[in-house]
Amino acid sequence: MKQFAVIGLGRFGSSVARTLARMGYDVLAVDTNEERVNAITDEVTYAVCVDAMDEQALKSLGLRNFDVVIVAIGQDVQSSILVTVMLKEMGVPRVVSKAVTELHGKVLQRVGADMVVFPERDMGVRLAHALVSRNIVDQINLSPDYSIIELIAPREFVGKTLQESAMRREYGVTVLAIRRGEDIVISPGAKQVINEGDILVVVGRNDKLRSLEDKL
Amino acid sequence: MKQFAVIGLGRFGSSVARTLARMGYDVLAVDTNEERVNAITDEVTYAVCVDAMDEQALKSLGLRNFDVVIVAIGQDVQSSILVTVMLKEMGVPRVVSKAVTELHGKVLQRVGADMVVFPERDMGVRLAHALVSRNIVDQINLSPDYSIIELIAPREFVGKTLQESAMRREYGVTVLAIRRGEDIVISPGAKQVINEGDILVVVGRNDKLRSLEDKL
Numbered sequence A, B: 001m002k003q004f005a006v007i008g009l010g011r012f013g014s015s016v017a018r019t020l021a022r023m024g025y026d027v028l029a030v031d032t033n034e035e036r037v038n039a040i041t042d043e044v045t046y047a048v049c050v051d052a053m054d055e056q057a058l059k060s061l062g063l064r065n066f067d068v069v070i071v072a073i074g075q076d077v078q079s080s081i082l083v084t085v086m087l088k089e090m091g092v093p094r095v096v097s098k099a100v101t102e103l104h105g106k107v108l109q110r111v112g113a114d115m116v117v118f119p120e121r122d123m124g125v126r127l128a129h130a131l132v133s134r135n136i137v138d139q140i141n142l143s144p145d146y147s148i149i150e151l152i153a154p155r156e157f158v159g160k161t162l163q164e165s166a167m168r169r170e171y172g173v174t175v176l177a178i179r180r181g182e183d184i185v186i187s188p189g190a191k192q193v194i195n196e197g198d199i200l201v202v203v204g205r206n207d208k209l210r211s212l213e214d215k216l
């Protein structure tokens, strides 16, 4: 079973720690702020009030034996960088560090972070995309040219079969699955009727998907 | 063309504003902090230094005519709530507000926010999932029971056909597509050979997908 430690229990760090613990993993949660440590203690394996900038205290946590340590210190850029350096020097196999600016991210990468994350920036990008395309529920970018999108069934397709909807013929896209409440129809046939409220899982070229979406 | 306004230019708000502007939309960016306004002014349609808590100043922005206003004020929970209320009272059709805790989120919903977002919490959940399943590149949760996952082709399947991999027979999952660099094979046949470095797009029950993943 993998062991994780999270240093910094702000909104991001505490969410990472809670989610890993709920999935059944061992999680050590660390913060200088006693209130934040107390708030999470019942939800993780172990929660301690430690200043990660204190090298002795950090060493005493035995983090070398953990699989992944997440550094979720935000505002205090200097601490985030120094703690990342100390963890790598201690031999932690995988250090994932949160960055607040692009420059901060570059420095973290330079000093040895194995992965750098930008939670606010990335969620900002996601929200912008979601706001612009209100009919797209979720998507996977397969390549620069192809995507899978989850699309609320366009009104004009409701009551038609897939064949009648002409999605393949006119847009060159393929319906991989239909989500209908809790049910899923996988690889639906040409005679499958589209119901109101169906979510279509569609694969195709991005430009074709966009023109399908624009038509809605 | 849709018009957007973003109030609060922290890491999240500025990312939303920048992304929308890059996509070609009209974006008005608002903050009390002059430095943050100046930093974004060249990247958005219009950036102004205004305290959104000042009702007269807020009204003078003419936000009623915008399609979506995003309230990305974080720490100051009271402002975030009051600004959301004022925007709805002014007749803004869609107000999307950032919440810092579950309770804050509930209050925002109560006072009329059309959508409440939790960027740090949600990215925390995403990172936790990504750290645990390193072979999963991306995923769509179709329902509580079904997902589509993008999976790095397991070593033991390389050189085999889909039929020989027995993914359908043993795991009950279906390979919807294979991503091979920039190319995509959609609805691959049983005779399709899996190459090293292929990314498989697989749909199936979550428990089956998990046991497929565990085997890797």
Ligand SMILES: Nc1ncnc2c1ncn2[C@@H]1O[C@H](COP(=O)(O)OP(=O)(O)OP(=O)(O)O)[C@@H](O)[C@H]1O
Residues within 6 Å of the ligand: A007, A008, A009, A010, A011, A012, A013, A030, A031, A032, A033, A036, A050, A051, A052, A053, A072, A073, A074, A075, A076, A079, B120
């Ligand atoms: N040296 C340190 N050792 C341990 N914890 C620390 C240290 N420095 C900062 N922290 C903790 O890191 C946490 C996150 O920091 P901060 O709130 O500044 O980041 P943030 O990016 O605004 O967080 P978020 O947006 O995720 O809420 C805080 O709870 C803080 O107490």
Ligand SMILES: Nc1ncnc2c1ncn2[C@@H]1O[C@H](COP(=O)(O)OP(=O)(O)OP(=O)(O)O)[C@@H](O)[C@H]1O
Residues within 6 Å of the ligand: A120, B007, B008, B009, B010, B011, B012, B013, B030, B031, B032, B033, B036, B050, B051, B052, B053, B072, B073, B074, B075, B076, B079
């Ligand atoms: N009344 C207001 N009017 C305009 N802007 C405001 C107002 N109150 C706060 N802001 C701005 O909102 C921005 C975001 O607030 P804050 O930094 O507290 O949130 P945050 O959640 O920590 O941000 P992030 O994590 O996205 O960096 C700040 O730039 C702040 O100046």
Ligand SMILES: [Ca+2]
Residues within 6 Å of the ligand: A041, A042, A043, A044, A045, A046, A047
């Ligand atoms: Ca505990």
Ligand SMILES: [Ca+2]
Residues within 6 Å of the ligand: A074, B074
């Ligand atoms: Ca903050």
Ligand SMILES: [Ca+2]
Residues within 6 Å of the ligand: A120, B120
């Ligand atoms: Ca934040």
Ligand SMILES: [Ca+2]
Residues within 6 Å of the ligand: B041, B042, B043, B044, B045, B046, B047
């Ligand atoms: Ca400008």
